[in-house]
Amino acid sequence: MADIATPTPQKQPSVSYDPVFTALLGLALLFCLAKPILPEFLIRIPEAWVPPLASWLDRFFEVIKGDLETGRPGLIHLTRWFAEGPLDFMLGFTANLLEGKHRWPYFEPLPWSAVAAVAAGIGFYLGGWRLALLGGGTFVWTALVGQWKIAMQTLSVLAVAVPLAFLAGIILGIAAWKWGWFERVIKPVLAILQTIPFFTYLLPAVIFFKVGPTAGAIATTIYAIPPMVLMTTLGLKKVSHEVVEAGKMSGCTRMQMLFRVYIPSARTEILVGVNQVIMLCLAMVVLTAFIGMPGLGGKLLAMMNSFKLGRSFEIGVTIVLVAVMLDRMSKAWVVKLPVHHERGTPWYVRHKYLLITLSAFALFLVLGQFVDILDKVGRRQSLSMGREIDKVIKGFLAIDAVQAVTETLRYVLNVWVLIPFRNFLLWIPTSSFILMVVAFSWIVGGRRPAIYAAIFFSVVAFSGWWDRSVITLYSVISAVILSMMIGIPLGIMASRSKRLAERILLFCDTAQTFPSFIYLLPAIMLFGVSDVTVVLSIVIFTTVPLTRYTIEGLRNVPPEMTEAADMSGATKRQKLMSVQLPLALPTMAVGFNQAIMFAFFMVIIAAFIGTQDLGQELQRTLAGTDLGKNFVLGMNVALMALTFDLTIMSWSAKRTKMLGLSR
Amino acid sequence: MNKDTPVISCRNVWKLFGANPKQYLASMPAGHSFEKIHADGYIAGVKDVSVDVARGEMLVIMGLSGSGKSTLVRCFSRLHEITGGTIEVEGQDVMALAEKDLIELRRSKMGMVFQSFGLLPHRTVLDNVAFPLEMRGQNRHDRRERALEVIKLVGLEGREEYFPRELSGGQQQRVGIARSLAIEPDIWFLDEPFSALDPLIRREMQDEFLRLQEMLGKTIVFITHDFDEALRLADRIAIMRNGAIEQCDTPDQIVLNPKTPYVRKFTEEIEKSRVVHASVLARPLNGTAVEGDPVIGDHTIHQLARQLVSDTRDNLPVAGKDGALIGVLNRQAALDVLLGDD
Secondary structure (H helix, E strand, O other), rough: HHHHHOOOHHOOOOOOOOOOHHHHHHHHHHHHHHHHHHHHHHHOOHHHOOOOOOHHHHHHHHHHHOOOOOOOOHHHHHHHHHHHHHHHHHHHHHHHHHHHOOOOOOOOOHHHHHHHHHHHHHHHHHHHHHHHHHHHHHHHHHHHHOOHHHHHHHHHHHHHHHHHHHHHHHHHHHHHHOOHHHHHHHHHHHHHHHHHHHHHHHHHHHHOOOOOOHHHHHHHHHHHHHHHHHHHHHHHHHHHHHHHHHHHHHHOOOOHHHHHHHHHHHHHHHHHHHHHHHHHHHHHHHHHHHHHHOHHHHHHHHHHHOOOOOHHHHOOOOOOHHHHHHHHHHHHHOOOOOOOOOOOOHHHHOHHHHHHHHHHHHHHHHHHOOOHHHOOOOOOOOOOOHHHHHHHHHHHHHOEEEHHHHHHHHHHHHHEEEEEEEEHHHOOHHHHHHHHHHHHHHHHHHHHHHHHHHHHHHHHHHHHOOOHHHHHHHHHHHHHHHHHHHHHHHHHHHOOOOHHHHHHHHHHHHHHHHOOHHHHHHHHHHHHHOOHHHHHHHHHHHHHHHHHHHHHHHHOOOOOOOOOHHHHOOOOOHHHHHHHHHHHHHHHHHHHHHHHHHHHHHHHHHHHOOOOOOHHHHHOOOOOOHHHHHHHHHHHHHHHHHHHHHHHHHHHHHHHHHHOOOO | OOOOOOOOOEEEEEEEOOOOOHHHHHHHOOOOOOOHHHHOEEEEEEEEEEEEEEOOOEEEEEEOOOOOHHHHHHHHOOOOOOOEEEEEOOOOEEHOOOOHHHHHHHHHHHHEEEEOOOOOOOOHHHHHHHHHHHOOOOOOOHHHHHHHHHHOOOOOOOOHHHHHHHHHHHHHHHHHHHHHOOOOOOEEEEEHHHHHHOEEEHHHHHHHHHHHHHHHEEEEEEEEEHHHHHHHHEEEEEEOOOEEEEEEEEEHHHHHOOHHHHHHHHHHHOHHHEEEEEEEEEOOOOOOOOOOOOOEEEEOHHHHHHHHHHOOOOEEEEOOOOEEEEEEEEEEHHHHHOOOOO
């Protein structure tokens, strides 16, 4: 059993006998065996012992929230003012420009051809013809399949959330760099923020910032802030001390130092942060569909719910295209270095990209007034093949052979693997379960992670949601084990050939930019709506980082070590098993950790397919005002995820140090 | 303040790194060695240093890495706060300056060149050179004029619009030099400016540097770990080890009379005759009768080698710059320097 709960690649070959580990595991097994005679409280925490955490939290939130109607002071006055004032104004502004919403400045929506021209122009400036094609092509596709309006709804929220998250992130990042104590405070907060499920952001956003785009924009913004903070701090810390001294010797004041020396010198890291902000915002803004936000995500959710696979597929393609476009462009911006012009270059040559883009924009703006099809693609005119694709997919799925395969797979997985495993996990007494997790953290991560594991899982046990937490954990563990069985062999195979490795890495990098929501699509298409679908969508999602880090780990084994193995007469297999894999393990562990984090993220989203885990409860809270419950559920997910994170990362760090490798 | 006041004057300067350096220094017994301080958990970056830099002088601080030479120079400009002692720049106590005055001092009087150049990667050559002018709020036109002037001075004309990454190491350092000269500083700090360059370029840059100094006549503090470079450039050399100055003297004196075994180790490999000047070796006339043509005091013994070997006189007269006799050179003593005295 311990083998299932503690996936094996973490086992250290050097560990022989550890009395603490043996004692913990022995006690856990004893509790299992003695279950029939075990006192009740060791099997499950009795209802009566569960503190009413949710209602305490409710009361706490009630106090800080304040009340709009009675005028009782509280946070909500500030947040609602912000939501209804500046935020609503900004959202209205972008929504007017992009989709023509009836808000200030009351323009007609921009013609799609003009937007596509600007995207192509920016793409050309950043990365030549290929990016121009990607930028322009994405918008041409979006318009032609008739998704212009929903895509613009999504982008107009993005256009507000990204700058907000950037600003907040860079300010917090500067503060963390400037004051050590602030960094020490904010680091764990950011770690927790990144493991709390997105749904836990949504409900407070709705309550504090009003239902609708404002709540969606705020939840998205807050979720995207942490990487910006981290990258800003990292970049500022990396500025060479000679550059800093040169600034001081030039007589910079503190402000001049910050804005003319530090921030420009940290450009690369800050722009990497911007890339991450953009990608996270896109992934999250799609998910705001769950609080009823219109846009690409909302449409996709509706289509998936009514099992319209063709239209879902088309929207999926749009989302992927937008994601890839935003990612490639922002990454091209990171590496784009200023180029000098010879002295005396006329201004129209210096700014040729800007001029070309502007004139293309103007041209299509004018053309759009006369040629309707360049302005709007109507419902009838669109080239959407939703119905046809739907028929093809459903036809394909109805082929006997395909059906036989999917059915068998579903049956075997469900009846022989997943359900027995789930029931087994649920059968284990709570006390025994916690002991096993602590034993795992102890042997893998060491003392500190073990202590955290004990605290975190005890909190989960006392939260009153134990069974649902175990079911969540069950989905995560089974999915990660399955994806390890796919991802690790795939990675090992790919790393044998340099070309193949590069292609698969490129594929993985691209796939990692897709919003997580997209990963549900293929699983639903193949397996309909069932437990297997949830696990399989997580598998697809988590195989990507596992494969990626396996390849990276193997590729980064120092060449002199593999050469030494070759010269010692090792066979390929011997080289792999005794040189490459052991040295790649710390990196692979990072991938494994990422896979688990992704799984925790996905399992909550996938809940709308129908599960009985924390995710389902969380989604139910979105309809109400149960802030306390919403938080307790989210906290449970975060605590379980953090336990794994702390344990595995501590192992990876220790191991890297021990092997004398640097990452 | 008259002409003879030293430009930089430091007395018993200490710079300790550690948890609580000020308190430690106050309670530390006098004469504590570097090792003992280290055993107490502190690093003596600068250890009880007193040195003056005269106007127009080039002081070279020489030492191996970790000897504290860079730390000492950073104390002069208060990039580091010192732990004890006093530093006066043009008569002003640097440590007593308010932040505003310190910035003003750097903006008007000091320039610094760095080992790895310290150029701002996002600015063109022109904007890098104009940076200190921009900081002190000079208008666009003036700073452009001035920047172009110094860029021309260091021989980078035509590269004004380049970015640092587009230049070679030597060219980047020329930008660094130009930037440090843009504000016309009185005091010029150079922190191993040529160490990151390859040997041929280094030689070229040293010549270039001497040409500039000839023209500008600044007060210079120059750091190097290269003893040859020190001998080549310096008016005076301060040799540092473990934070303290082992010996501070002219190149001739250091080569002729190394004070400590550590300094002697550096001088052993040096061909003394290329360093020692006739004027230094000359003894006062004191009524000694000399005859024949004098040798020029500014020449090194090496430059006089041919004459020393072929001449038959025991004592040669030595003439100063103005042609007046300044002393007498014992041929045997000079030959000892030339050939080694054993």
